[in-house]
Amino acid sequence: MEHPNPYADSVSGMPSTASASYLDSNHEQHRADSHVNPEPDQRDVKKVKQFSATTTLNKLLRKTVRDGTWIFVADTSFRLYIGIKQAGAFQHSSFLQGARISAGGLISIKDGKLSSLSPLSGHYRPPTSNFRAFVRSLKTEGVDVGHVTISKAYAVLLGLETYTKSRRMGKDLMHKMIHRKNKVAHPKETKKKEEDEVDTSRSAQREREVMEKEKQQAMAHKHARVEETAVKAMERLHLVPSAAGEESQKRTVTYL
Numbered sequence: 248m249e250h251p252n253p254y255a256d257s258v259s260g261m262p263s264t265a266s267a268s269y270l271d272s273n274h275e276q277h278r279a280d281s282h283v284n285p286e287p288d289q290r291d292v293k294k295v296k297q298f299s300a301t302t303t304l305n306k307l308l309r310k311t312v313r314d315g316t317w318i319f320v321a322d323t324s325f326r327l328y329i330g331i332k333q334a335g336a337f338q339h340s341s342f343l344q345g346a347r348i349s350a351g352g353l354i355s356i357k358d359g360k361l362s363s364l365s366p367l368s369g370h371y372r373p374p375t376s377n378f379r380a381f382v383r384s385l386k387t388e389g390v391d392v393g394h395v396t397i398s399k400a401y402a403v404l405l406g407l408e409t410y411t412k413s414r415r416m417g418k419d420l421m422h423k424m425i426h427r428k429n430k431v432a433h434p435k436e437t438k439k440k441e442e443d444e445v446d447t448s449r450s451a452q453r454e455r456e457v458m459e460k461e462k463q464q465a466m467a468h469k470h471a472r473v474e475e476t477a478v479k480a481m482e483r484l485h486l487v488p489s490a491a492g493e494e495s496q497k498r499t500v501t502y503l
Contacts, residue, residue, distance in 0.1 A: 351373065
């Protein structure tokens with residue numbers, strides 16, 4: 248009859264010293280694996296889910312457009328306006344009082360030469376294609392743009408535009424796929440939904456037409472009241488001749 252090892256662990260059957268060594272080895276291996284292949288941080292996953300193009304752009308603007316920065320805008324004819332930003336007093340929208348622009352951003356000039364441009368314009372958010380057109384217009388006017396540095400913000404804005412456009416296209420594609428699937432699986436329900444959407448669209452169109460007609464009638468009534476007031480005022484000043492024996496309510500207004 249074999250006698251159990253008095254130094255063996257009651258669970259594993261291994262000697263107690265060997266069992267302790269084995270457990271320590273497993274613990275060290277687990278720690279090493281956790282460093283080599285760390286588990287995904289839930290906070291990181293949450294950050295990715297909450298990604299927003301608008302939030303990213305706003306953070307970029309806050310970090311870049313500070314007081315004392317030279318800013319510019321170009322109007323729709325590519326006329327250039329340059330000034331210094333002052334919070335609450337002067338910014339991009341101050342150049343043209345909020346009118347339309349073709350491009351806007353930050354500008355740097357050294358030794359009388361244009362050195363760098365950035366499309367970050369705060370209040371305005373024209374597309375990057377406008378910024379490229381502005382740079383081409385500078386070149387056409389004889390500005391040396393060969394050594395001009397374009398800010399990394401341009402690449403960021405271009406990426407955000409591409410992301411937003413791709414996301415919109417993806418949503419449209421998904422909507423079309425779901426619609427086709429429902430049209431095959433539930434043809435009657437899909438047809439009824441399409442008819443309801445058409446009816447809603449027609450009702451909205453009729454409502455717009457009624458509102459437009461009422462607006463035109465109100466304008467005509469207002470115009471008639473203005474004319475009537477003008478006629479009465481001229482009658483008091485004896486500027487409106489009255490035809491003898493004329494029974495018609497029509498009046499002839501003579502402007503002197």
